[in-house]
Amino acid sequence: MDNNLYKLYQLFSFFNAKFSYQLVNFGERQTKQELWIANPSSNAYQLIRLTASSLETVEFEKTRIDQNIANFSRAARIEKISFLDMHVTREEVYEEEVYDTVSLETDYYDGLDVSSAYPGIRHVVHDVKDPNAELQGIINEINRNYTEKIRQQKALRRKPNAVTIALIVISVIVYALQFFLGRKYPQTAIDIILGADYRFFTQSLHQYWRLVTVMFTHGSWVHLLMNMSALYLFGSYYEEKLGKAKFLLILISSTVIASLTHWMFNGNGLLVGMSGGLYAFLAMRTAYVLIYRHATPSFYQMLGLNLLINFMPGVGYLAHLGGFITGLCYYFIFIDKRFNKGVIALLVCFTLFLGFSFIRNDPRPIYGGTDLQVLETLEDLGLKSYSKSLEKRIYEAYGRIDYD
Secondary structure (H helix, E strand, O other): OOOHHHHHHHHHHHHHHHHOEEHHHHHHOOOOEEEEEOOOOOOOEEEEEOOOHHHHHHHHHHHOOOOOOOOHHHHHHHOOOOOOEEEEOOOOOOOOOHHHHHEOOOEEEEOOOOOOOOOOOOHHHHHHHHHHHHHHHHHHHHHHHHHHHHHHHHHHHOOOHHHHHHHHHHHHHHHHHHHHHHOOOHHHHHHOOOOOHHHHHHHHOOOOOOHOOOOOOOOOOOHHHHHHHHHHHHHHHHHHHHHHHHHHHHHHHHHHHHHHHHHHOHHHHHHOOOOOHHHHHHHHHHHHHHOOOOOOOHHHHHHHHHHHHHHOOOOOOOHHHHHHHHHHHHHHHOOOOOHHHHHHHHHHHHHHHHHHHOOOOOOOOOOOOHHHHHHHHHOOOOOOOHHHHHHHHHHHHHHHHHOO
8 A cells, every 4th residue: 555545544534524525536537646625615725635746746737637626616616716735745845836735744744834724734644553554444434424424414404493493483473462462452552562672662761672572573474474484494504504502693683783773873663573683694695605606596586686675665774784784794703714803893893883872862753652552552451560660661761861
């Protein structure tokens, strides 16, 4: 066996386990001294050649290497492939090398420093006493990892997206209450009681929880159907991809920021719906598709439809914009992590700015009739003590508002 073959597999095992690279077979355009590995979604290099050949051979193999890169580019539908040429040798790498090049061996590293993209790469290659046993052990480990990934994928397909389903169920229950109670009581009052974002209550009565509960209230069954369809579509993917905690974080924080963005340019009023948070996931999907050039006619149709929706009467387009901006930030925080520290700082500053503006501005005009309807509805629903307590807080808030 070639003395360096097991070292190529040491590298492949490293890239496979930590960065999800897979082997690519180019048939006759591939030598016995090299492995080609690829990860089309990598932010560093989508295609890597692991080779035991000398750096001097690259000049003579350039035509074959370029053809392999072109073939992979067409197959992956990526216009420009980022390619790394990695040699298991002790040769010095010069600046005029044809490709981004690394030369490494046991206790040796030269060439482009890719350790920031692939932490630990400098210490992967090492000598062993029994190369055959090492190679067999690596192959067995790769097979076990592959089998485990298949098992996990099957388990995920069988496992329902619990958070997404729970959100849909809660939204449907809340809308059912909105619909049936709205037949007896003023609809606006019912919406506010069930958690809609009524700015005067949210800000002046410090009911900031409404910035979150707003996503469970909806203006009509069509509004509910559209949002729940989008939630199921995005939730089925992102809850599985990012995990339940990150999925909830994105949805809730984007909903809050969407509401704050809406109120920055609007006076007192009522806001309902989850679409501000859902636009965050639309932004994440849009960023991925445009960056990796995976756009299709159906994608542009979906994007165009969501753009046109914002021109309809009564639609909170500013809330959608706030959610979309937040989603773009989360894409670079959780998906494409090249700029995540700067984006985190930007998102925090954006949120603080919106929160400060929301708290500082008076929630005018005051809708006394609406406030009275809420109090009367609460009392008729058997919540008399809460109605009286709320009435006192409302009149105190009236006194704090600057009418000049």
